[in-house]
Amino acid sequence: MPDSPTVDELDRRIVLALQLNARASWKQIANALGAPESTVTRRGQLLLADHVVAVTGVLDHLRCGLGISIYMRFRARPGRALAVAQAVAALSAPRFVTITIGSFDVAAEVVVKSHRDVMSVVSQLESIDDVVESESMVVIRKFSAFEEWDPGLLGGQATGVLRTGGAVTDYAHRDWVEPEQLTEQEFEIARILAEDGRATYATIAARTGISESTAARRVESLVKRGCLRFRCVFESPVIGFGVEFLLWLIVEPGRIDEVGERLAKHPSTRYVSAATGRHNLILQGVLPHYGDLYQYTTQVVGQLPGLVTADLTLQVQTLKRAWVPIGPDGRPSPKEHR
Template identity: 30%
Template sequence: MPETVIISELDLALVNALQLRPRASWTELAPPLGVTAGTLARRWERLCGEGLAWVSAVPGREFVRTRCTAFVLLRCRPGSRADIAERLCAFEEAATVELTGPGSADLLLDVLAPDLPALTRFVTTRLEPLPGLVSVECLFATSLFVEGSRWRLRSLAPTQLSALGAMAPGAGEPASVVELDAVDRALLDALVRDGRLGLAALADQADTSPATVRRRLRRLTDCGVLAFRCDMASALSGHPVPVSLLGRTPARDIPTAHRTFAALPECRLVAAVTGTSNIFATLWVHDLSDIQRREAALCSRLPTLTVTDRIVGLHTVKRMGHLLDEEGRRTGMHPIRPW
């Protein structure tokens, strides 16, 4: 039987606060959460140690514009899916690997690459030759309107949300996209593993100074190359059911469709994609019956939207490089290097 996970209201509030402020210090978070910094540090150490929550670096808002993202649907021969999923987890291009319910796909991947040629090489030389693979369908993202770092646990009170929002740093002036050097890449590699590493630890790993680390992180986040997000095991997120919807709507209605999806609290991701369907969205719903209700509500608000496929996630074995067990706990990682 799965081990019983004891989650407190403070645990949920802490994770929600880190979704909003992933790299805030415990001293900053203590007043809004009403406990001491030491208490938060101990709680976070326990959550991380048990694989219940973690903070990591992920591609920022400009990734789709300057680099390449694709959602890849795989069909496998009977009995080969688990082996293929295990092999895929070792590929740094496969940021997320999800086993799906019976339907049009057996596996769903989020693939990240520096450019289209790199993504093409991954598909043709590493993915397609895998034994047991029957078919590969790539949906290239042309715009990404919502991604996983925007999904919220919704455990904080309005006063706590206001306090955290008030202390959030300004976005700064948008910077032009920059070429990454060895220091940038060393920082990204370290932060993919642990997004809360301090400036001194990052400086040691990148062989530079804490002041340089601070400047580099600000530049990378301002230009949209880098973002941070707090992820969690199913026990903390309420054991949601992931469902990815593929839809088709006239090009003129795509912005309206994206805004409608993005307004849903269940929305985890929404993107414009290539192919016969031009919208890809992932929702985290309460149970299977919610899928039909949510789809009906969406179609009533978006009369030109036709849902062409529904892909139910059964088990995410890798999420943004972090390996997960059947309870969604982090057990290890194969780092992503999409930059």
């Protein structure tokens, strides 16, 4: 894994605060951290300017009927994992791409318009030079998403301050059946927030030709309906998690709900979803140290009810998150979005 940007304790706590509420004001973050507002503002703006962290607005494609997710894994010719990952990341459909150690060399999450488009996109990815084998799994329900993750490092009081006042933390994924229909104006607002998830209502108003109060109402409506969420993009070592992994599980069908909900509540889980294909649960997680892997495997994974098999692959370099390119230095560069 490439070296991550160096940060001090206050920087780390500011990033943690942004993870809990990516659009929190600097005043709100300062109150939560018990630090001077001027200091938090200066340091937070510097973290964003230096690309230690980025904030992007992400439309939930499942909620909005904009597409479906496919997780793909690739085996590459010896020594060609990076070249394959770069070729995958260069395409528009993948929103997450990482190099892994384990049963496969590269993993990606790909968004396609509908299940009818799966084969054309999969064929395009499988035809990449140096890909020798691949497998695909279609996401059919999320149990938790990155935006909901609470690393549990700031304490209950700070978390309460940051997640009070409009920050949606329970997206009720299981209750969504009929997709929301977005207006062209809402899509325009979403595009602006994809470029800068902390764009002010004044900025949104100026670029869309609406009033600030209307811009605020539109954004709040999108968030409340579960259509728009704000993703804080950073590499996990920045906040003290040195190990990042993907967990591919086969669970008895009757226990998928139980296991998915259980894993969603675990503090190491950043994302977990149910899928079709060889593995019916897919998880992205983090741990502080390499030495924590054994206990996680035996005490967390090994105790799951209805577990048939588990395949854990370590992430060694991530090239793309939420469509934001990640440089070799671990810095997000929000230059392209969907």
